[in-house]
Amino acid sequence: MPRARFYNLAPRARSRLLRIATRQFAARGLEGASLNEILAEAGVSKGAYYYYFDDKDDLLATVLEDAADAMLARLAMPDTARLSREDFWPTVQRLVFGWAASVDLAGDLFRVAVQLTPAQRRSPRFAPVLAKAQSLYRRLVEAGRRLGCVRTDLPVDVLVRLLEANDAVLDGIFLAVHPTVTPWSLQRHTRLVFDTMRRLLAVEGPAPGRRAGNAAPRARSRRPRR
Numbered sequence: 001m002p003r004a005r006f007y008n009l010a011p012r013a014r015s016r017l018l019r020i021a022t023r024q025f026a027a028r029g030l031e032g033a034s035l036n037e038i039l040a041e042a043g044v045s046k047g048a049y050y051y052y053f054d055d056k057d058d059l060l061a062t063v064l065e066d067a068a069d070a071m072l073a074r075l076a077m078p079d080t081a082r083l084s085r086e087d088f089w090p091t092v093q094r095l096v097f098g099w100a101a102s103v104d105l106a107g108d109l110f111r112v113a114v115q116l117t118p119a120q121r122r123s124p125r126f127a128p129v130l131a132k133a134q135s136l137y138r139r140l141v142e143a144g145r146r147l148g149c150v151r152t153d154l155p156v157d158v159l160v161r162l163l164e165a166n167d168a169v170l171d172g173i174f175l176a177v178h179p180t181v182t183p184w185s186l187q188r189h190t191r192l193v194f195d196t197m198r199r200l201l202a203v204e205g206p207a208p209g210r211r212a213g214n215a216a217p218r219a220r221s222r223r224p225r226r
Contacts, residue, residue: 001128002062006052017042022063026108029115030060060112061125067109068132074102080143088149089202092140093194100190105181114175121168130164137163141201150201162200170196 006014020042024033035056039049053059075098078091104110120126137160144150150159174189175181 001065001125002052002058006062009052013042013044017044017059018063018066021059022067022108022112025060025063025115026111030056030120035059057120057123057125061129063109063112064116064126064129065132067113068129071099071102072132072136075099080139083143083147085147085149088144088147089198092144092197095140096194096197097187097190100186103186105183105186110181114181118168118172133167134160134164144201149203151203159201163197166196166200167193 017038021033021038024038027033033056035049036046038059039046053062075095078095083091116126121130138156141150141156141159141163145152145156154162170189170193174185178185178189
């Protein structure tokens with residue numbers, strides 16, 4: 001990630017550098033993108049660049065963190081303190097589908113995100129980006145547990161890791177099967193992600209025909225009439 005002094009740079013200059021870097025990474029990937037070309041177009045000297053960043057990986061991580069901040073700012077986050085038990089899962093569903101609807105499939109940022117390798121996702125460089133998703137998951141899990149909608153047999157940290165693994169596996173399969181993502185395929189994928197998320201987290205209700213906490217009703221025996 002960039003050094004803290006990067007955020008002392010004028011907002012317009014920061015935005016310009018990140019926008020140009022996003023376009024280069026989208027077109028050529030991390031390895032193919034030319035740092036010299038990015039800096040020349042942005043009007044930033046190499047000396048100034050290394051005053052703010054260690055290398056090109058730092059710039060890519062900053063592009064993604066900036067995008068994550070913008071996405072979270074656009075999402076209408078629910079007030080979890082006011083949710084009822086009946087509202088919880090429909091609210092989470094709207095949040096998940098709202099995120100998917102905000103994705104610009106033709107945009108440079110989407111093309112950058114889908115090029116990330118598993119090794120890059122695990123890299124400490126990208127930990128701040130993942131931490132934002134973890135914070136969102138944790139907030140939802142804790143709210144669901146207070147309302148009795150989310151299981152309590154596993155620690156919150158484990159449930160958050162399950163959600164991360166669920167996303168990583170399903171996204172990997174989805175992108176392998178759909179090299180060209182369409183709104184229709186993304187909607188189907190989002191439905192699968194939400195369904196799997198709910199199956200991982202939700203408290204199992206009583207079996208049909210039974211009351212919670214009670215055993216199955218015994219069949220009544222009838223004595224033959226005399």
